[in-house]
Amino acid sequence: MQTKKQKPEPLERSGLKHAAVDLLSRRDYSRRELWRKLSPKAASSDDLEYVLDELAENNWQSDERFASMFLRSRAGRGLGPLRLRQELREKGISDGLIEWAFEESEEDWYDMAVEVARKKAQSLGSYSPEVKAKLWRFLSYRGFNSDQIQHALDDVSSGVSC
Known part of the structure; x- marks a missing residue:
């Protein structure tokens, strides 16, 4: 029973x-x-x-402290600004506070996109159109915008990283 x-x-x-x-x-x-x-x-x-x-x-x-620490922590994992904005909204952070956190952040999203793309490209092997498409999807999923992705792909394809 x-x-x-x-x-x-x-x-x-x-x-x-x-x-x-x-x-x-x-x-x-x-x-x-x-x-x-x-x-x-x-x-x-x-x-x-x-x-x-x-x-x-x-x-x-403090929502301010939370937004700042969340942004720093998740950006350290290689997530881009679009995804971080979405996640902060889901956590109940206002758009104004999100913008403040991004202004206070010292992240260079273009450099971060390059770093994430280089790391992923190494695991994918030689650079080809298929690898480029996979990198685009991967960086997009991570939350980088199209300008940041294009910058990263240009860097990877130039042979600087591979």
Whole structure:
């Protein structure tokens, strides 16, 4: 005979704050991410809003800091600006804040596209029209725009990297 798991009691403000701080102690979260994680546990949405406002006032949660760190982290993995903008929007970051994060970023997207293309080209072998098409699709999926991709492909095809 199986015993039925009891649903935990909904959390009031202090419990929500504790859960939020526990999450934030591991990494930064956007406000929307915290809302999604905590809303199923919250006794009321008003309590959750109050806790999220308090965390933002105390600078324990900051969408600005989250956007900046997320951008730096994901760009370090070779993702381009188009994909990063999309991912930040999905995390609940406003377009204005996304633009601010990109302005603050010191990334050279053209150089990054070249670096990613060189690395991928080495694994694909000799340069051919098929390899060029694969590189285009790969860089496009990674989130680079057509100018950045063309710049990277010109660099790779010139023999500088291969």
